[in-house]
Amino acid sequence: MLYQSFLKPLLFKMDPESAHEWAASLLASPLVRPLQRVYRGIWDRDFPELACQIGGLPINHPIGLAAGFDKNAIMVRGLAQCGFAFMEVGTVTGQAQPGNPKPRLFRLPSDAALINRMGFNNQGCEAVAERLATLRKKPLPLPIGGNIGKSKVVPNEQAVEDYLKSFRQLMPFVDFFVVNVSSPNTPNLRALQDKGPLLELLTQLQAEQKNNPKPLWLKIAPDLNPSQLEDIVDVAHSCQLSGVIATNTTIERSGLSTPMAQVEAMGAGGLSGKPLKQRATDVIRFLRQHLANDQAIIGVGGIETGQDVFEKLQAGASAVQVYTGFIYGGPDFVFRLKKQLLDQLHAHGMQNLGDLGPWIQTAKV
Numbered sequence: 001m002l003y004q005s006f007l008k009p010l011l012f013k014m015d016p017e018s019a020h021e022w023a024a025s026l027l028a029s030p031l032v033r034p035l036q037r038v039y040r041g042i043w044d045r046d047f048p049e050l051a052c053q054i055g056g057l058p059i060n061h062p063i064g065l066a067a068g069f070d071k072n073a074i075m076v077r078g079l080a081q082c083g084f085a086f087m088e089v090g091t092v093t094g095q096a097q098p099g100n101p102k103p104r105l106f107r108l109p110s111d112a113a114l115i116n117r118m119g120f121n122n123q124g125c126e127a128v129a130e131r132l133a134t135l136r137k138k139p140l141p142l143p144i145g146g147n148i149g150k151s152k153v154v155p156n157e158q159a160v161e162d163y164l165k166s167f168r169q170l171m172p173f174v175d176f177f178v179v180n181v182s183s184p185n186t187p188n189l190r191a192l193q194d195k196g197p198l199l200e201l202l203t204q205l206q207a208e209q210k211n212n213p214k215p216l217w218l219k220i221a222p223d224l225n226p227s228q229l230e231d232i233v234d235v236a237h238s239c240q241l242s243g244v245i246a247t248n249t250t251i252e253r254s255g256l257s258t259p260m261a262q263v264e265a266m267g268a269g270g271l272s273g274k275p276l277k278q279r280a281t282d283v284i285r286f287l288r289q290h291l292a293n294d295q296a297i298i299g300v301g302g303i304e305t306g307q308d309v310f311e312k313l314q315a316g317a318s319a320v321q322v323y324t325g326f327i328y329g330g331p332d333f334v335f336r337l338k339k340q341l342l343d344q345l346h347a348h349g350m351q352n353l354g355d356l357g358p359w360i361q362t363a364k365v
């Protein structure tokens with residue numbers, strides 16, 4: 001309420017990246033936490049019917065924060081107070097890098113969408129690992145995934161070493177890993193989604209895990225064709241992945257309400273939010289038909305309501321993530337999604353998430 005009528009109009013007057021930085025500094029500040037706790041006490045509720053697991057990790061409900069919002073792990077506790085059940089930090093790369101020149105983030109309000117070409121701006125795996133180590137000195141209220149990508153200056157032929165560097169650095173401090181080969185904003189990155197290089201990369205990462213292996217997920221693009229998706233399924237089987245995160249942003253621009261001249265002026269980048277919703281759900285449905293039920297899909301793309309969450313779970317996801325919907329929806333976005341998801345379950349005569357399908361493992365948290 002406060003966000004929609006007061007804060008959002010202010011933030012949306014700012015350039016999108018400055019607005020993000022301003023919100024990030026609030027969420028990073030321990031001074032804001034007591035206010036967040038009061039706000040959460042009023043608006044959020046726990047629903048045991050929504051408890052479930054991903055990759056064996058118990059979570060209070062199936063809604064997490066997608067990668068890219070907290071690239072450097074600076075606002076983990078503030079984001080936990082926004083109600084997320086799990087989150088990813090990153091994308092983190094082997095080397096610190098500034099990302100692409102600004103402007104690189106654009107709003108498309110009439111499409112409830114964003115276009116970004118951030119280019120993995122991040123402080124590098126060492127700095128992020130150090131920050132996570134400090135955070136871990138006190139218990140963390142939610143599972144954290146380390147989303148790892150390739151440094152821009154590293155050629156694809158040396159990508160494995162770069163991923164391994166981040167993997168080793170983050171290993172002691174994250175609960176699960178996500179291998180990102182699907183951002184459209186690092187030149188040639190998406191070529192690593194091809195079967196050969198992908199098998200090589202994931203096999204080496206899995207070989208690095210000795211005792212207590214951490215769940216490993218692969219994040220894919222929405223722009224893959226059926227035969228490429230079949231390759232992903234083969235790789236997921238042979239590398240014993242915990243599952244697949246579907247999907248990253250799209251390079252598609254069709255069907256937008258924003259005038260094409262405006263869209264073209266924004267330039268290259270990945271489109272997220274509502275226009276991605278259907279495609280992401282279709283990818284989830286395809287993958288679900290081919291993956292075993294113990295290989296979980298995390299559905300992401302264009303979620304705005306509890307009904308959208310329900311649709312992704314029904315299509316075959318075991319949990320979901322949000323990013324753009326959170327920007328448009330504000331700090332109580334997850335509180336609303338949870339309540340709306342529960343209403344959807346009840347409207348369909350279901351008692352808990354397990355009733356949606358055998359790919360969802362319910363759990364007492």
Ligand SMILES: Cc1cc2nc3c(=O)[nH]c(=O)nc-3n(C[C@H](O)[C@H](O)[C@H](O)COP(=O)(O)O)c2cc1C
Binds near residue numbers: 068116147274303
């Ligand atoms: C500004 C921005 C930055 C992003 N950065 C990353 C990133 O660093 N790594 C990643 O895997 N995905 C990144 N994403 C993609 C999101 O995690 C998510 O997959 C995508 O936005 C679709 O979800 P949404 O429609 O809910 O936003 C980014 C998205 C946005 C909008």
